[in-house]
Amino acid sequence: MVCRLSNRLLNICIASLCRAHRLDKAETVIADSIRLGILPDAVTYNNLIDAYCQLVGVDAAYRVLDRMREAGISPDVVSYNSLMAGAAMEGLLPRLQGLFEEMCQKDIHPDVWSFNTLMHCFFKSGKLDEANKIFWYIMNNDLSPSPATFNIMINGLCKNDFADYALTLFWYLRSCGLVPEIITYNILIDGLCKAGRVKAAKRILKELGKSGNAPNAITYTTVMKCCFKNRQFRQGFEILSEMEHKGYTFDGYAYCTVIAALVKVGRKKEATHYMEQMMRNGIQLDIVSYNTLINLFCKEGNLEAVSKLLCEMEDRGLECDKYTHTILIHGLCRSGDIKRARQHLHSMNMSFDSKLVAYNCVVDGLGKDGQIDNAMDMFKSMERKDTFTYSSVVHNLCKARRYRCASKLLLSCVRNGLKILDSAQRAVLEGLSESGFPSDANKIRSIIRIARMSHY
Template sequence: MMVCRLSTLLLNVCISSFCKVRLLGRAEAVIIDGIRLGVIPDVVTYNTLVHAYCQFVSVDAAYSVVHRMKEAGISPDVVTYNSLISGATRNHLLSRVLDLFEEMLQEGIHPDVWSYNILMHCFFKLGKPDEANRVFQDILLSDLTPHAATFNIMINGLCKNGYTDNALMLFRNLQRHGFVPPLVTYNILISGLCKARRVGQARRILKDLGESSLKPNAVTYTTVMSCCFRSKQYDQGLEIMSEMKSKGYTFDGFAYCTVIAALLKTGRMEGANAFMEQMMNSGIEMDLVSYNTLLNKLCKEGKVEAAYKLLDEIENGGLLCDKYTHTIMIDGLCKAGNIAGAQQHLHYMNMMGFQENLVAFNCLIDGLGKAGEIDRAMELYNSMETRDSFTYDSLVLNLCKAGRVLCASKLMMKCLREGMILLYSTRRALLDGLRSSGFTNEARKLQSKIRLARLLR
């Protein structure tokens, strides 16, 4: 009996190893070989397969394993259904999640706290915070003991669905009832507050964390620091950075780039250069990816002059700018309203030998359209050898805004013939534009073509 048990354990270890590296066919073959040798699979064997199929194939493929379990005389357990529900959640299949939960109850399997955690996460993920809150209340009113993950899911879900005040209130209530939040809970709340631009409250939570028995980690500091910089509270962000360094935390490439970008935005070139030097002295090389990250941040803030200075520094440092570097500059110039500068940079990009620059063309087409220069955008479109759905999306939307809905409709038809379906918002804008301009027949034909294209896709 002991030999058989050890053999099944070895079988499960082998199957788990194959599943982790996505070799599900080999895992299945091991089960077949094991049965031939008299090694009987157990519920763990099949649960490992169910979990792997949910992760790497589909919920349907995983569910077929449940039928095989039952045929082998092995009853699925709560772990089986938790894996299936988690897989359905990952794929945003709410109705499937609810069906599986109901099936588990009908099978006489009692959901555990993880079953409810997954269900709660599913509701949050699909933008249904009220339903998620009801599940949370069910956990509190049941005999189940909530796990720290239960509270983390709740706080994270509330923040992501725009209920940051409720997340903060829940956090404080849990503390009053004796819950000692782990560091991950603090980090989730701080991240949620930062994303909601609640810098003051994020810093207060960081202060509370510093006064507790826990210590903030590099993730905590970097999150708050980035939030301060995004909110243009540069001095506060640099204070966080100083505190982080004084406590001996090592900066990674992302943290360095965040600080350097903030210094560049405030015109502190000497400070930025000093940080670049520190970064390189710490063994982190300032490669082109790091420079591109900084350049992108500057362009998004409309700091075009600082971006040009950084571009000069890249080239003077001996690095060769790539297609992405130049595209960032073109996009930044367009967003800053400097269309002439963007066109000059595109010409310079072509002169440097970057011929395949579809993304750069798309940025300029969008910039021209938004600047009301739709004819020039069309000229640029006609000169392009390659186009993608972003090209058409931008043109169609800007043509609609300019009132040229028939021209936009022709472009949409061409796009559909090439097998591309544009964004829902673009399709809606065009159909609404055609109808409001009196072209109802054209709108009907276009809607029919869109439906057909979606069916054939």
């Protein structure tokens, strides 16, 4: 009895140390317990395997199996499940398959979690056929599929752009008597939303209400964000009203979703109201939340509030990411402070690809500020350009009445298969026509038409 109690205390201690990421201490406790005559059992080593997988790697965890065998303890299905989960976490599908085969060769029968892990890793590796085979093997071989089995399958289909199949599977499972959990509904709704299937997502939301499960804040926020993304603002705000009416507590993600949508439709007063409410409720902001608020204040031209938010981020140990920097540069350009925008751009410690949008903001800002020569100099110095780079330069050249230069750049883009925004093309054609060069405008129009036809 004393020995059994000692083992239990040892395992509780090892599990706690592993959760606290103190593997060194866990190893010391195991060594001390062996000296005291309290021998580790399979549970002790399985805790260690799981911790090594999460904190060090699957190779280090695998070496624990040798220690188990030396101690006369046979690894079990839990040992191998932990190793397989570690291989999946590192994206090592061949290693995971090797562990699965090794387990079978040693007459350790895989359980549903073994198959779940294998299926999940197949999905992550884009091997949909293999994942599908695993799922139906579970369903047809009395392996007692868990809710996680269905969640992995539906999530995997959605993540691999098969939301319609996920929806069909969901209805099939419902017809077989499956009672989905709220997380299953949330996964499917999120997948449908990301696939642009807003109506289908709303139907699932209604089905959720009929099922006896109450939608949670994540469910509503997912659909609401989808509505806003697809510019269905009225429906998005209706969902917001329903959330408020039912008394759901907003998290930072929900608040920022609403604030961003309100800013986009110009309802700044309401956006400010929700921002203040979020702060009153003591919501801890993450970098996405800060970026949303900084964007709001930049659009209002309230650079003092932006400065306070940046100081608050620094105090909390949060670093600006490329979106923060780009929002700041765009805000400075909008306010006409091109000099500071350029200074901030050059101070960004990032790769050029991460700076591309910021460069586009400054080039466009210089053009709109009448500094077209400086804009052209920066344009020529850029390592990489995209549709918006070329379009803004063409548009600003037209604004400076340099239609010939704009038309040459436009033709160069068209001939090289680069897309220029229609508004920039119109600016060139209308500018040439109004400047007394209608034949040049017709020639360019003809070249654009031929290029489009050859593209199709």
